[in-house]
Amino acid sequence: MSALILISVLGVVVLYLGLFSGSRSGKALLAPVAVIGLLGALALSITKWHMDVPMFGGMVQFDAVSIAFNCALVVITMLIFLFGIDYYERMTDHVAEHYALMLFSLVGGFLLTSYTNLLVLFLGIEILSIPLYILAGGKKKSLRSGEASFKYFLLGSFATAFFLMGIALIYGVTASFDLARVQEYASTNAEHPHMLFVLGLFFAVVGLSFKVAAAPFHFWSPDVYEGAPTLVTAFMSTVVKTAAFAAFYRFVSLTALPAALMQALLVMTVVTLLVGNIVALRQSNFKRLMAYSSIAHSGFLLMALLSGSVMTAQVLFYYTFTYALATVGLFIILTLAKRAANGNESIDIFRGLFRANPWLAIVTMVLLLSLAGIPLTAGFVAKYQVFLLAIGAGFIKVSVFAVVMALVGIYYYVLVIREAFTPAEDGRSPVLVVTPLNWLVITLCGLSALLFGAMPWLVSI
Amino acid sequence: MEPVVSAIRAVPLEHYVYLSFVLFSIGLAGALFRRNTIIILMCLELMFNSVNLLLAAFSAHHSDPSGQVFVFFIMLVAAAEVTVGLAILVMMKRNVDSVDVNQLNRLKW
Amino acid sequence: MVSFDMLGKWCWLVPAFPLAGALINAALRRKLGANVAGGLATLMTALSFVVSALLFFGHDPAVTPVKVVKLFDWIRVAGMDIGFAFQLDALSLTMMMIVTGIGTLIHLYSVGYMHDDKRVASFFAMLNLFTFAMLLLVMGSNYVITFIGWEGVGLCSYLLIGFWYTNPEYNYAARKAFVMNRIGDVGVVLALCLLFSLFGTLDYTSIMDQASGFGAGNPLIVGATLLLFVGAMGKSAQIPLFTWLPDAMAGPTPVSALIHAATMVTAGIFLVVRSSVLFELAPFTQDVVLYVGVGTALLAASIGLFQNDIKKVLAYSTVSQLGYMFAALGLGAYSAGMFHVTTHAFFKALLFLGAGSVIHALGGEQDIRKMGGLKGVTKITHWTFLAGTLAISGIFPFSGFFSKDSILANAFAHSPVVYALLLLGALMTAFYMFRLLFLTFWGSYRGTAHPHESPLVITLPLMVLAVLSVLGGLLNLPHLFGGHEAMKHYLATAAEGIHNESLHLSASTEWILMGLSTGLVVLTIVYAYGLFVKKTTLDGAPAQMPALKRLIAEKWRIDELYAFLFEKPYGWLSTQFARVGEDRIFVPLMNGVGNLTLRAGKVARRLQTGNASFYLFAMVAGIIVFLLITLYGG
């Protein structure tokens, strides 16, 4: 809780600092302050590890799972901020706002990991999203940025409407927003739940599925990922995704979903896997590619989510965290390559990377392999665990399908690797400027992908 | 207070539910229907309000205040969203001199 | 005289010597001069001949009918133990004598014959290697060891046929020989598998013991023997696998003499005699053997009638003689068969070497139409060749007479028809052999080269072989002539089949038969004399011949037939598999799946139209669908 407060305050502080950010020094101050604050938040969350009690009259409860997720969120945000120092070097105005907004949406993330009341869930989602609507439009002069922002906003609030409808119906049946009560109701009449209750759960799930970009509610994500500033995209595809899945998990685990709804969700999983992987095959723009790949990963995560095993939280946490680390690293590398390629975002800007900067190329390979799920990387262990859960839950056909889709996935990651390791035709390979800090962050991501792959128990609740 | 009670009890809950469903659907249809983004935003507001109505009805039905509190929060959020939405709209209008949804198709495939 | 048992332990020396020779010659093939290499090779063969001779004469079948000398375990897995062991008994010893004895002579001959060749050392290496392999074949104490030799001789024959490797046709002939042998080997391998699954072992001795347990006509035994015979067909050039042997004449003449006349081609007969027990149990197979043998004898002889290449004539005669031997085996007259093997080894080797001497004398000329009148120049060659010819034609008292006669006698005992056919074959043999003799040595010289007699190193083997082919008959002199069929009784100790032989013909019948055949043969010779000495009639190109004769002269067009039936289709099949199977089916299938997925991606990404209201549509649609699933699907 204190971590949450700290972060909110931190946001305000950063905003104030923003007043002086006209001067370079003021701007240079922002990220360090934010990072230090986040470190503090991290410390606070960890120290509160065992305060596993309902707070604020059953509004939130920081149990182990939520704490773990919170820590993950904070760590990832820190990495992004560390890169931000370099990223916002070129940007003049609203830098402070960017940091502040990310922090605010982090607050939303915290709520999502720890809510025990539908109202908090709702507020969490909104607090997470609204700053992102703005951040997506962060590059005000860029048409694509604006478009991304608007699409995100439009579709987002549309989904919110459904989500609210869902909550309203749940309330109508259970006469409460307290998940404990909801669960009680669900368990008491599990065999014949009230039609409106099912309806309500369904709409709520729709809202959440939108947040995790599950097909067919995924349409926003490719456009938004592509249009938004790269850093924001990184933030969205990592922090937001993690938080959203935490929320989803909490919702599913706290309100036992009826079988019929499970069925629908399984179908949704299959569709998500299909769309994500198949469409990603033909992407030339790397950011879009990452968007689709993240959709695909949502598919795998949904599989784990639905398995409803005792290990689900653990697996989800491992998967999202390692996925986030890999993604952050890749987006940073992308930004660097993009600069070198003068603003071009397509895959072939990686060509000749190995010549230009072997280490970077190798890290890229590791990260991509991790996303692809090749052994010894974290991504592999993650996928393997997902399969175990799915098979354990008896989704044999679905997991067979998932296996095939994983193969498809490997294909487009391998294509990028191939680019990175084929020398450029004219022999002139891009010149990447890598500041030590970036190098550090990237290396961290790469090593963690290997480390967590080799020692999975390091990332466990 | 008796008349009030009788009045509230007189109108069956179903009718409130139906009404809010209808409003919701109208809003939804409108959101799909129109190209003018402003009006789409209005339709969203309409959908929110249908939910509000539903919540209020339920809260009255259960005579439990939390429903109304929730409505209160929804209003807050709606206000915030509209603010942001309109801001985005303004920015958009400034960039591409239009508020037509179909003009927004640079990002695709 | 060292005792047999003691010496027996050293029997591995017999193959070891030639192997050593082969290795040395191969290793130092660039260093050694022609004479050194040849001398070495000959010496090695001679040494192994000496050892075999010691063994042979030291061997007393009454005391030790069979001696198995095991060297080491070869293939041993659970349930299968194949030892690397040699078996010394009458049969193997006899064959060893033939192989090493004639081998030595031919090596000696080659020293002279191959003197001027650049790769003489390699030649002798291969020749030694062949001797080694052949010895393994005859000495092996189980089928697998025999099979080693079996394949080894095939390899050497391949190498030696293609010895002059710059000539594509020779290479083709070599490959043809090897492949056809391989086809036969399929039969052998399968037979071995079957026998192993039947007996749980492949040792000759234990199979002999267990065989009695099977009733006559047992289908499995029949199958096994048939498969074995397939192998024999390949190796011994029987119908349908005989076409390689005439082509094999591409090799140097000594090779033809040693491999394709005296030894290797008789391996088939050896195998059958080795397995005589089994064949005894399979009457059906015996009939097959008989008829294939007779057929081959006639077919080959008929082709031999009109051949003009001196070596081709001899080649076809070899095929037909082999046919005779198989006929004998088919009749159950194994001893007769082996006897004919022996005598045939003598006179056919002699004839080939003679032919080689002639070719050598004429500087490489092989067409008999360009020869003639050589008996004036090459006296020794002529006389020895004459001896050989008489022997093969079966004139008393030459060796061929006895061997062929015993076969004919058995044939008559079996059925007069077979007898008649074989007799016809004999007459044809006499005809084409004398045609060959007359056209080559008699009459007047029709060629251009300057013939000269070959050196002693070449003629010496001729003389030795001539003596053998004259006196060879004594080895198995029948009772009629006061002999007591020594060879038969000797071999009977080794081969069950021979033991069971019984020929019931009254002496008078035998006299008549002999008289008949001899008389007819003489008549044929006279006819040939009239045809080729009085007025030397030479065949022109086959084109002008009458149809039937032309067909025969063109070898019944069997090569063309095979080419049409097998070679072309196989090539076609190969290309089609590559073109259709790979390029049209499998690879496209693999790529197709991938491309399909990619295309699906191309299509699916169109869904992302970029139009926000469409996204709204999609969401609503999705919601409705999932709602329906939730409400009614679950």
Next chain:
Amino acid sequence: MELLILLLLPFLTATLLMVVRPTAAAKHIALGSTLLSLGLVLWLWYNWTGTAVVAVNADWFPQWGMRLVLGYDGVGLLMLLLTTAVFPFIIAAGYKQNLQHPSMVNALLLYTQTFLLGVFMAQNAFLFYICYELSLVPLFFLLLYWGGERRRAITVRFFIYTLLGGLALLFAIAYCVVQEPTHNADFSALANLALSPDTQVWLFWALFLAFAIKLPMFPFHSWQPDTYTMAPLQGTMVLGGVMLKMGLYGTLKFVFPIVPEGVVYWRDTVIVLSLVGALYAGVIAFRQRDLKRLVAYSSLGHVGVLTAGLFAWNSYGVSGSLYQAFAHAVLVIGLFYIVGAVKDRTGTSELGAMGGLKLKTPRLAALFLLVVLNAVALPLTQSFVGEWLMFNGLWQRDGWFALLAVITIVLGAIYMLYAYQRVMLGPDKWQLEMADADRSDHLYLVPLIAVSLVLGIHPAPILDLVNAPVQQMIDLFTVTH
């Protein structure tokens, strides 16, 4: 301990090469390391008591069955021997053809060796899988950088196709681990989870697909010829020499113990497919225009018989198949080396353009011939022993299988001798001067030939090695029936 050293030696050497990037010394270093590991394995062999060894046995991530278990039984030792014996030759093959960035090439090769060794000493399904997949990665780069034309496409295709099998295997492993009460993925544990026959019948393919593709077995072979032809010589050697043995070994380790019922159900199908494939490949090889491609198809043919022999599932078939695995490795290395040697001299591997090379290079011709003899399974060469055993094994299963299998040796004779003739014999087609096989060529080929002959005459060492595990397999069958 030795196993860890064995595993680390190539890995560290490779990393060293990666970091230091020597150009001249690279191949020497690599060769040294491979020879060392060979020595190590020989030492293991020398100390081999006949009982399976488990050297390392540690928990890793046990809750999902990921444990570090290293060890080897007879078969494993054979495979280790094979790998370490073959790799010096693979490295040495690099001496002749100087590729760019030798340190990279050798490093990648050594990485491959590491993971291959890992595969053969892993006693935990999971560990096995990891090494199995990882061994692909270095190869991927080897092919991608140093391959022939169309390498970009073919490499990715090969990678994906192989991974298809890999993922199927992963799925199967996951399935088994879930079924296993203690979630233990050790082979020992998986061996005695008794799945229901129906399950085994479908699970068989999930398990076998990976190996069927790796081998490759007939309908899954289509990646192989292109890849072999395109790959750089050393890559091809790795693929044909060692990689495909993983398929054999994996089948032995996974398929038979875990789904015996499935094997019983499918074995005839597999045998028929493999044999059909063998014949198919044998026929195709005859008319191939490219020597390397011809050898690729010949390897395909051999592998077909190999697989069939394994699935005959009796002592002859299995031990024959394992023996043949070794023989095939030796053979393939030799053949590909000769292909390379010929290409170095003539600058092409087009059969059409060849002929009469023997006139220029008699020694090379002789060596080639000796290798060919092994290829056509002539008795007293290694291949014969294996083939002979397999034929018997197949005969025990069904005479017709044996017939099909035996026919392959005829086809082998046809295309091998044809290839030999086209390249070496006939009138001289090359007016240019070219060097005969020199000392290094002899140093390379003579040992291979010697091995093939010695083991052909005295196969006992290998056969005794695999005797016990094979017996276990057979017992497995008798238990099942």
Next chain:
Amino acid sequence: MQYLFYLFAAISILSALFVVSAKSPINSVIALIVCFLSIAGHYILLNAQFLAMVHIIVYTGAIMVLFLFVIMLLNLNQSSEPQKKMVTRIAAVISGGLFLLTLLAAVRHGIGIAPHNATFDPGVGLVRSVGMSLFQEFLLPFEVSSVLFLSAMVGALMLAKKDAPSNAPTPYIGSPDTVAAMPPTMDAPDQPNV
């Protein structure tokens, strides 16, 4: 008295329909206001006076004014909004209708929900009870929503504020992705300044 409910219901539905169908944005805004007012009426019927007040203040007072303001500001009142294609419009109506149908189908058997508190407490909707539960039970959300507002405020300012032409490095040649108008289907990369 419950006839009032149906009256309000009719009003709200009609006005909602008008919102959707009106040509000019202004008209829709007006219609929406009417709709909201009728909803406020519903609140009052439900005895939720406080809610009704807040509703009128927030929506009619704030949000709708904001809408009007923006419309004026951006001068969007040209009634000539390019209509969508007939197909899409029909599709829109159909999908809306379908959605409604599915919802109604779900509740076609009526909704027998027992009231949570059997005895109806008329004080529920009054400021007192609402305030109580808001500041006791729902304190946290109340506090947290400040963050929401803060970010919304910051964001709105940041986006809507017209920046001084920034001294960012000029986009590389051929980057069409600037403020300059451009063909709508342009698929151009982003500015290099990030």
